[in-house]
Amino acid sequence: MFRLTLRGLVAHKLRFLLTGVAVVLGVAFVSGTLVFTDTVKKTFDQLFASVYDGTDAYVRSASVVKGQFGPNQRGRIPETLLPQVRAVSGTAAAEGQIQIRRAQYLDRKGKGIGDPGQGAPTLGFNWNTVRRLNPFALVSYGGKPSRPPKAIREVVMDLGTAKAEHFGIGDTVTVSFDNAKVPKDAFKIVGVAKFGDADRPAGATVALFTLAEAQRVNATPGELDGISVAAKPGVSQTELVGQVTSSLGRRGIQVITGAKLVKEQQNQIQQNLGFFTTFLLIFAIISLFVGSFIIVNTFSIVIAQRTRELALLRALGASGRQVRSSVLGEAVLVGVLASMVGVALGLALAIGLRTVMGAFGFEVPTSDLVVKPSTFVISIVLGVVVTFASALLPARRAARIAPMAALRDSAVESRRLGRRTAIGAIIAVLGAVLLFVGLFGASNIQLVGVGVFGLFIGVAVLGPVIARPVGRALGAPLPRWRGMPGQLARENAVRNPRRTASTAAALMIGVALVGLITIFASSLKASISGQIDQAFRGDLVVVGDAGPGSSFSPAMAERIAKVPGVAVANPLRFGAFEVNGTGQFLLASRPGELNRVFDLAPKLGDLTTLQPNQIAVSKKVFDDKHWKLGQKLRTKFPEQGAAPVTIGAVFGRGQREGLSDYFISLDGFDTRFTQHADSQVYIALDRGASIKEVRPKVEAVAKDFPGAKVNDISGLKAQFETQINQILGLVFALLFLAIFIALLGIMNTLLLSIVERTREIGLLRAVGMTRRQVRTSVRWESIIVAVFGALLGLVLGIFFGWAMVTALHDEGFTQLSIPAGQLVLVVVFAALAGVLAAAYPARRASRFDVLDAISTD
């Protein structure tokens, strides 16, 4: 039997090629994702290992505040600890560490270099005087020797920036900071440094200063982020940590080994990558899921066409079991071959992904691709299992073929649609229930996923029941519009409902997801726009290129406030802090001027007279936690540590409305955070002043602050929309793969169908159907199937979109927006895709030799 399997495969190469392609693409996506993330992870692991190569112990503040969105915020330590650490017996050398929050080089035209908003960080550090603790190494450049920075206004630049921006040793460069006293300063480049083997770390720009200079520009005099310590020979990391800890003997200080520091950094990267990996793998799974429909379909059709052959085998004594094994054997072979090709293609995909990431500013250092054995195993097992599982049903059907079928004319489709309706409906309803429980009850994203999966399967099972009436209805205008070829297209599209339905179901999945994402994004835009309209009272806003993470010197707001026509220039600052041990997002501004630019919808207390030791909280949190006005909250700040504040006011628009649940006055913020930098500046104009006249003047001020951008309300909305559209574009690009696979499925089904209909096409040609009419007919058949799939998908997509947006109502999705135009466009696109998928099958059908076709048995 096995030889027969092998023969069958070789004899029908083309037939299985397309099935194979579906598996290949899915597997390639999986293995590409795994290889890419493994490679990135290893690259960063090595990077951190080399950066902290000489560090045996690290001293830092024990005060840490969990970030609600970003990483944890840690406090600083006094510089006075440094001599103490150096005096420890096991210490060979120790040096303070400072990372400057923002140190952006300006090019000769005064424009900022690097784009923190797009992921190319602008880093600044102190130059570590201890050779083995310093990951940077000076190199001579442009024929001139480098030296470390020794005095104020001296900087060492990374080699990458020096090359890219044509700076040389001895040149003067301006660097901008987010410090009110030192918004920017000119520095003499005294040296150029490499970062390990690289010109710069992962696309970032780096500025290196003396320790004192770093403290000056960072506005943190007398403070350090941490102290890195190198051990004397023979002193282990653990011993060193013990010695330093007992020497310092202070509370609030934490000493860890160099190994642990490396591990922490590596874990952080792995966590960030984890999200990305999951994101890509979801699309890989979707592709494989779509591919499985194609596999089911191909095997079903092939078995239907081989009914006589299989029946003959049965008549000659083969058992049903042997027939089934033969089909499954074929599936395993296809699965193995396709998965192997898929893994190979995945390697190419990983390289491509790296290039794409580079284009987005996430420069990943080049290194060899990391292909773990587990990647091979996971990818191939996944590919084979999906192929095998997809072939199970067709194989069962094959095993049931009676020997008598050898004598009957052709395959007859069993018509047990009643049972099918029941099963399909049960699966669909179960899926919908899980979806609702996941969305509204348990808030469990896995349940939602399983529910969506169930609905897809349920609708696919129900597909054949509705394929005939819906296909007929879709094709209703065709006979009049396209004559006999149109009528034949319609009849052919519905003559085999099971085949039509499973072909369409593959497309349904991609379209449903596109529909869901479209509705989700559209609702998000509408909701944000609505929130801006409600909450924003000002006329202009200055935002940074790094979003809420942008930081500007407070000098900007001060200068804007002096612009004629500007009534209020109210800066906004963001900070991370903890309330009752939970990381939260804190918003700070001037309470007295707040209502000129924002409507926070005050509820209790007086927001405008909020004192520095008071905090205002949103009504939602206030009610949820049953707090009272005047109550003391257990809060903790990164630098200050635990420091309670009193609830002074309650307001209506919190995080749900796109703002923050916690508000503090600017003075209160400044006593608790050392970073006195503004993220955004909200501007209200004098009564009668025109935006048109004032805006250019504000822009003239903003020009002095790299990354600052002036917007009005519509500009602000447009900026949000652009951000959403960017993410949307990425998701659509990934979903396109699923749709592409579905198109391969349509093409595959059509090819198999026209081969099956060779005689019929021959007869039509004999009695006078032109080649063009044959092509038209195949094309419209394809369009009906594609539009059927797209409509199924659209119905599901709208349902998913509605369910999701409704479920997220309390998270700020206040408006459900169903963009009809875009959704219609999706169906039009599907129809065009149908034309594309039909191109080759139509051409082939029209080229059948009439005489061969009519004499085919």
Added chain:
Amino acid sequence: MSTPAASPRPESVAARAVNASKVYGEGEAEVRALDHISVDFASHQFTAIMGPSGSGKSTLLHCLAGLDRVTEGQVFIGDVDISASSEKQLTLIRRDRIGFVFQSFNLIPTLNAAENITLPMALAGRKPDQAWMDSIVATLRIGDRLTHRPSELSGGQQQRVAVARALVSRPDLIFADEPTGNLDSRASAEILNFMRAAVDDLGQTIVMVTHDPSAASYADRVVFLADGTIVDEMLEPSADGVLDRLKQFGG
């Protein structure tokens, strides 16, 4: 008894082969299916082509009907030299000027009987002459079967629908390739009587390939083929006469 292949001048010629040859393969593998055949088929006549298998009778029919091309010589439908026609022109000639009845698989399974009958006209975007259609349907006694799909029709009914399709567009001539090959004798006789009536009463022209002497006996004229050439012909044939003649050629 044999007369020259070119028949005495009838009033007009529906189809004509002039010195036509059909060669498959090359060199030693060369097979000459038709060997310099010249033959006329008169309008309003029922002609049968007979011969042993491999004699080239089907090839001749296919070449005459524009389903295949001759390698040498010419083929005319009326005055049109179809050996010089393009693929597209051939298709249109088949659609507009020729009717077909095949041995089996004559009908499109997704169309009902009525739609199958009018298929060539529908492909041309023309409406059938309803009175003519009605009279054909009545003659063939398929009026109560018009809305049925082919799978719901018996073999004889299917062939009658095929004959109706061949007749409905009033083609210049009808080619029938073993039209009774899959039928029992009663159904065969019915079909052949219809074809006879189509020529006598409706003025049609039919060229039929058959290996069945009794089928050939319905024709006005029988052309005998062997080894790709016309070896004899017979007018007003009887089944016994045809059988005797076939025996002479070792069929």
